[in-house]
Structure formats: C-alpha cells, structure tokens
Amino acid sequence: MKLTLKIWRQANASAAGAMHTYELDGVSTDMSFLEMLDLLNEQLVTSGEEPVAFDSDCREGICGMCSLMINGQAHGPEVTTTCQLHMRSFNDGDVITIEPWRASSFPVVKDLVVDRSAFDRIIQNGGYISANTGAAPEANSVPAPRDKAMRAFNVATCIGCGACVAACPNGSASLFLGAKITHLGELPQGQPERYSRVASMVAQHDHEGFGGCTNIGECAAACPKEIPLDVISQLNKDLRSAIKQGY
Amino acid sequence: MSPRVSCCAVATTELVKGVRTTRSTIALKLLMAISGIVFILFVLVHMYGNLKAFSGHDAYNEYAEHIRTVGTPILPRTGALWVLRVVLIVSLVAHVASAAALWKRANRARPVNYQVKRNLSSSLSSRTMRWGGLTLLVFIIWHLINFTIGKVNVSGGATNDPYNLLVDSFDTWWLTVIYLVAMLALGLHLHHGTFSSLQTLGYTNTASSRQRARVAGWVVAIVIAGGFSLVPLFTLFGVITK
Numbered sequence: 001m002k003l004t005l006k007i008w009r010q011a012n013a014s015a016a017g018a019m020h021t022y023e024l025d026g027v028s029t030d031m032s033f034l035e036m037l038d039l040l041n042e043q044l045v046t047s048g049e050e051p052v053a054f055d056s057d058c059r060e061g062i063c064g065m066c067s068l069m070i071n072g073q074a075h076g077p078e079v080t081t082t083c084q085l086h087m088r089s090f091n092d093g094d095v096i097t098i099e100p101w102r103a104s105s106f107p108v109v110k111d112l113v114v115d116r117s118a119f120d121r122i123i124q125n126g127g128y129i130s131a132n133t134g135a136a137p138e139a140n141s142v143p144a145p146r147d148k149a150m151r152a153f154n155v156a157t158c159i160g161c162g163a164c165v166a167a168c169p170n171g172s173a174s175l176f177l178g179a180k181i182t183h184l185g186e187l188p189q190g191q192p193e194r195y196s197r198v199a200s201m202v203a204q205h206d207h208e209g210f211g212g213c214t215n216i217g218e219c220a221a222a223c224p225k226e227i228p229l230d231v232i233s234q235l236n237k238d239l240r241s242a243i244k245q246g247y
Numbered sequence: 248m249s250p251r252v253s254c255c256a257v258a259t260t261e262l263v264k265g266v267r268t269t270r271s272t273i274a275l276k277l278l279m280a281i282s283g284i285v286f287i288l289f290v291l292v293h294m295y296g297n298l299k300a301f302s303g304h305d306a307y308n309e310y311a312e313h314i315r316t317v318g319t320p321i322l323p324r325t326g327a328l329w330v331l332r333v334v335l336i337v338s339l340v341a342h343v344a345s346a347a348a349l350w351k352r353a354n355r356a357r358p359v360n361y362q363v364k365r366n367l368s369s370s371l372s373s374r375t376m377r378w379g380g381l382t383l384l385v386f387i388i389w390h391l392i393n394f395t396i397g398k399v400n401v402s403g404g405a406t407n408d409p410y411n412l413l414v415d416s417f418d419t420w421w422l423t424v425i426y427l428v429a430m431l432a433l434g435l436h437l438h439h440g441t442f443s444s445l446q447t448l449g450y451t452n453t454a455s456s457r458q459r460a461r462v463a464g465w466v467v468a469i470v471i472a473g474g475f476s477l478v479p480l481f482t483l484f485g486v487i488t489k
Binding site (some may be wrong): 006019056067071073098099102103104105121124160167169170171172196199200202203204205206207209210211212213214215216217218220221222228230231232233234235236237238239240241243247 | 266271273274352355359360364366370439453480
C-alpha cells in the first residue's frame with residue numbers, strides 16, 4: 001500500500017505546529033497503525049529528519065497510552081484503540097490525516113504526544129476508595145448485587161485514553177468522569193465516599209479546564225471500550241444528590 | 248510522572264480544595280435543564296391555547312381575555328399572567344446565562360480546532376443547540392413585538408382585536424414563512440433539549456430509559472412544533488378567516 005500522511009508536527013510544547021505531508025510506500029495491510037508510523041519514522045531517520053513522536057505502550061489495547069485523531073475520528077475508523085487498528089482498514093492511495101487530541105487540558109508535548117496528567121489529577125481527587133492496608137479481606141464478606149457488579153465491571157474497562165475528550169466538541173471529560181463515578185458508586189465499597197467523591201472529581205474536572213457536557217454522544221461513539229452514555233446520567237444524578245447533601 | 252508542561256495551556260498540578268458543587272459545570276447544566284423544562288411546559292400550554300383559533304373569532308378572543316382575568320378577584324386583572332411572565336423571564340435569564348457560560352467554557356476547552364473532524368453519532372439537533380437557541384431568542388423578541396408588547400399588524404390593519412391581528416399576520420405569506428422556520432428551529436431545539444434535560448437530571452441510567460428519553464424528544468418536538476404550525480398554515484390556506 002502507498003499512503004499520503006498528513007501529520008501534525010510540533011517541536012515542543014511552546015513551539016507553533018503545522019501539518020506536514022509525507023508519502024509512505026511499502027505499507028502492509030497486516031501492519032498495525034503504529035507499526036505503519038514506525039515504518040515512517042525509520043524512513044525519516046534514514047533521511048536525517050526528526051521522527052514523529054507519538055504515544056504507545058502495551059500495543060495490546062489495554063493500557064490507554066496510544067491516542068491519535070485519525071481522519072477526524074479518535075483512534076480511527078474502528079471501535080478499538082489506535083494500536084489495535086490495522087492498515088487493512090485503509091485502502092491503497094488513501095490520504096490519512098493524523099492529529100493529536102485537541103483540548104486545552106491536554107497540552108501538546110511534542111508532535112502527536114499530549115499530556116493527559118489532568119486525568120491523573122481527577123483520579124487523585126477522589127477517584128478511589130479509602131481502605132486500610134493489610135491482609136486482603138475475604139472477598140465474599142461484602143456481597144454486591146450481580147447487576148450492579150456487572151455494570152461496575154463494564155464501565156471499569158475505561159482505560160483513560162482521552163478519546164472521549166478528543167471527540168467532544170466541548171472538550172468535556174464527562175464520559176471518563178461518569179465511568180469512574182459509576183464504577184465506584186455501584187459497588188458497596190464505594191458508598192462511604194460516594195458523594196464527596198463526585199463533588200471533588202467534578203470540581204477537579206472543571207478546574208482542569210474541561211468543558212461542560214451537552215449530551216450529544218460523540219464521546220460514547222469514540223470510546224474504544226464502548227462505555228455507554230448512561231454513565232453521564234449517573235454522574236449527573238450523583239452530583240445532584242451531592243448538591244442536596246450539601247457538598 | 249508525565250513531563251511537567253509549562254506553556255500556553257491551562258493545565259495545572261494542584262488539586263482543588265474547598266469544593267463547591269453549586270459552582271460546577273453540572274450545576275449550570277441542571278439550571279439549563281430545569282429552566283428548559285419550564286419552557287417546554289409553557290410552549291405546550293401556549294400551543295394548546297393557539298388552537299382556539301380553530302373555534303373562531305369570539306372563542307379565541309374570549310380565551311385571550313380569560314387569561315387576563317383568571318384568578319380574579321383574588322388576584323388583580325392580569326395578575327396570574329404576570330406571575331407566569333416573571334417565571335418565564337427568570338427562566339430565560341437562567342437558561343441564556345448558563346448557556347453563555349458553558350459556550351464560553353467549551354471554546355476555551357478546545358482552543359485549536361481539528362483539520363478534519365467527523366461526527367459519528369450526534370444528531371443535527373444536538374449540534375445546533377447554541378445557534379438554534381440564538382435564532383429562537385431573536386424570534387421570541389420579534390414574536391413579543393408582533394403580538395404582545397408592540398402589537399404590529401404587518402398588513403396595516405387594527406391591532407386591538409387578537410383574532411383579527413392573528414389572521415392578518417398569517418395571511419401575509421412571508422410572515423408565515425418566518426414563523427414556520429422558527430417552529431423548525433423550535434422543533435430541533437426541543438428534540439435534543441428534551442432528551443438532554445432528562446439525561447442532565449439523571450433519568451437515563453439504562454439503555455431503555457435512554458431510548459425512552461429519545462422518543463420523548465421526538466414526541467415533544469413534533470407535537471409542539473407541529474401544533475404551533477397548524478394555525479399559521481390553516482390561516483395562509485384560508486381555513487381560518489376573519
């Protein structure tokens with residue numbers, strides 16, 4: 001396959017960036033999207049150019065490190081992470097536009113790499129349960145209703161990649177926030193801190209500069225883990241309860 | 248640890264202390280949802296009242312007079328109407344002010360736009376809430392000048408008879424077109440607004456309740472925008488006449 005790649009290049013956080021066009025030949029349909037970028041970078045290094053910086057880690061679709069806005073879709077055209085996207089989803093001669101996540105809360109570090117530590121701080125500010133350390137307690141001593149446990153498990157698949165923020169026209173992190181609130185709020189262990197948690201996490205979300213949600217649903221469509229939109233309803237409901245309780 | 252970025256962006260490293268839920272973006276959304284529901288209830292009643300035009304001149308004018316005398320003698324004349332007007336004005340201020348704050352915030356959150364951006368699942372109505380809302384605001388100002396505050400008869404006739412003013416207005420084709428376009432904008436706004444308010448209030452926690460909220464959006468939009476459109480259309484086509 002022969003491709004034309006239009007890629008955002010930015011030397012560092014404070015430099016002005018621009019789109020650069022590259023021609024890439026010899027792409028196999030069996031390559032993953034990131035392997036295709038590796039191929040491009042080998043070509044760039046050979047010709048003495050700076051390789052394109054992008055994030056990746058596990059390349060198994062489970063760590064949430066890879067990102068990339070590919071032809072206007074977060075993680076590209078398939079419902080999966082960029083590392084699990086393969087070149088068979090593209091055609092010979094395609095023009096592929098690759099941009100970083102765009103949000104003021106995710107500043108560009110270099111090229112396609114953005115700083116997502118805003119998500120870490122949201123988790124730091126309440127996205128946990130407090131438990132005494134020591135021997136693991138007996139798992140069956142705190143029963144969890146099956147439907148609640150299943151919902152918690154399903155939304156706990158959120159890997160914090162930031163695709164929801166990237167896809168949202170308001171740059172809102174409500175789907176991420178909703179996934180964490182629902183995950184902890186559905187389980188018995190999450191109850192003692194349920195309302196202080198939602199208050200703190202939403203305050204941190206707003207403080208980081210993420211936008212408000214308009215319930216349009218682009219986030220859920222972009223989510224590689226298919227987190228459903230109803231977690232945002234749960235988030236809103238829990239925050240409403242937190243207001244009533246005076247947080 | 249991610250590299251510390253010191254640049255143009257607003258990213259911070261400190262955690263928020265002294266949390267105030269009532270100052271959050273979700274509190275603004277709740278304000279929008281509740282004021283929006285006030286408007287939905289109002290336009291539903293307003294639309295139903297307009298259909299009185301099908302009952303003829305006297306019935307319509309009697310209804311117009313009745314909404315000024317309802318509640319008397321406990322309330323003064325137009326007392327109940329003014330209570331409603333105050334509720335609507337307060338709702339309008341809340342709705343527009345929170346929309347403006349959230350719009351400004353959204354622009355700050357995405358300072359650099361994508362070169363290419365595809366919309367995958369969002370409806371046209373959901374993407375036109377802000378400009379559609381502004382369109383409705385302009386329309387509401389004209390509508391009040393037309394029938395309430397100024398009473399403008401575009402065909403030059405009398406303005407002291409509500410039914411005749413209505414017929415004269417909608418016999419003017421271009422004014423009917425303006426009203427129908429406004430009803431399209433209203434229908435779009437209600438289609439997403441109904442669903443969005445239910446989601447913001449936290450009533451769509453399951454796939455089925457979310458689906459029901461979407462259906463509610465369609466029903467509210469079609470009943471209200473469709474119901475409002477009947478009177479101008481039937482006047483233009485000569486069914487409702489003086």
